[in-house]
Amino acid sequence: MAQAVSIKEVARLAGVSVGTVSNVLNRPEKVAEETRDRVRAVIERIGFVRSESARQLRAGSSRMLAMLVLDMANPFFAAVAKGAEAAAREAGLGVMLGNSAGSTAEEDYYLSLFAEQRVRGVLVTPADTTGRGLGDIERRSIPYVHVDREVPAAEGCSVSVDDVMGGTLAVRHLLDAGHRRVTYISGPMRLPQCRDRHAGALAALREAGLPDDALHLVESARLDVASGIDAGARLLGLPERPTAVFCANDLLALGVLQAMYAAGVRVPRDLAIVGYDDIEFAAAAVVPLTSVRRPAQRMGRAAAELLIEETAEDADDHRHRSVVLQPELVVRGSTLRTSQSG
Structure with a gap:
């Protein structure tokens, strides 16, 4: 060589x-x-x-941002990364991407690696909800912004979506269609996003004068299609099936849809399904999926812009901010608009 x-x-x-x-x-x-x-x-x-590493040592700063996402297999996070990359590129910066896949061990590995690489700052959706994994970059005074996770402005910058409202929109839609046997299919309830969507679903029940136990909870280990298929099989085994399900993300919803299709259960006539995120595949499903849309690219862009602002040379007047974006219900063929359930 x-x-x-x-x-x-x-x-x-x-x-x-x-x-x-x-x-x-x-x-x-x-x-x-x-x-x-x-x-x-x-x-x-x-x-x-x-040598970029040598330049960093001399200048004390890098032209690379780092981004650690919860699940790169989920198109939602790919769209978040795309928004962050666009903002970084406009600022003359690049983005180094890592995928924790929901593992705290993988999160620790990547955050340590980012610190060793002296990145300019980190965009992170934590798998470790305690925040302990951020210790390494905090010790090295590397700025970071929480993505898809709201934190108080006193603790740092964050960009998130109002998932409580998102859960309310989803279940309110099902209740307005006449459904009274509704199941919430969740990912791990240790994740704040899953808990917030559940809280929103309960809020919709209370708004309609229904008790909390009118919502059946099915918790899945992961937020992917395979877990949705498994959850669908569990629904099929219930003595009294729900007439509608609200899923914590679209991948779970697409898995449930597959399970129903394989069992001959008609969607939406026999079972209405609402997903979450409104990924590209939602509209292209065999039965187009009603979903709560989160502005993924806008979230990534806003987070990157906050990080770029915080790491600028004139950042002395930077103030941490918590940006909360609003969700939107997108109604398609997987839900009923008229009362056909009881």
């Missing part, structure tokens, strides 16, 4: 100092045009590539 060309070699061939080469790379406006052209010609001729 050929040895990497050093900045000293560029300086020698261009007949300038190492400091002049550094200025051409980092502060070109300080170098005379003729000298800049000569140094750049040498760089192009010998294929010099500057």
Whole structure:
């Protein structure tokens, strides 16, 4: 393997100092045009590539943001990352992406790695709801923003969606359609998002004058299609099936839809289904899925903009903010608009 060309070699061939080469790379406006052209010609001729890690050590900052998502297999988080990447690119920055897959061990690994890489800041949807995993980047004074998780502004910046309202919208829609046997299919209830959607569902029941136990809870270990299929099979075994289900995300809902289709249960006539997130696949399902839409790309962009603001050179006047976006119910073919349940 050929040895990497050093900045000293560029300086020698261009007949300038190492400091002049550094200025051409980092502060070109300080170098005379003729000298800049000569140094750049040498760089192009010998294929010099500057060391970003060395530049970071000298400048004390990086051009890379890091992002740690809860589940990259979920298209919702892919859309969040896309929004963050767009904001970063506009600021001349890049995004390094990690996937905890809901594992606190994976979260610890990536956060430690991001700290070692001296990233500019971190966008994170924590798998560890205690926040202990953030200790490594806190000790190194690396700024971070919570994504899809609301925290008090005193603790840092965050961008989230009002999931309590989202749960209310979903179950209110089902109750308005006449359903009284409703099941909430949740992911792990240790996750605040799942708990908030459940709280919103209960709020809709109380609004309609119904008791909390009118909502049946089925908790799944994961928020994926396979868990939805399993939850659907559990529903099919109940002595009295629900007439409607509200799922904590669209992947669970699509799994339930598959289970019903395989068992010959008609959606929406025999079972109405509401999902959450409104991922692209929701509208393309064999029965288009009613879903609570969360503005994923806007969430990612807003979080990245907060982090960029906090890490700017003139960030002394930065104040932590908690941004809460609003959900929207998108009604499609998987729910009933008229009362057909009892």
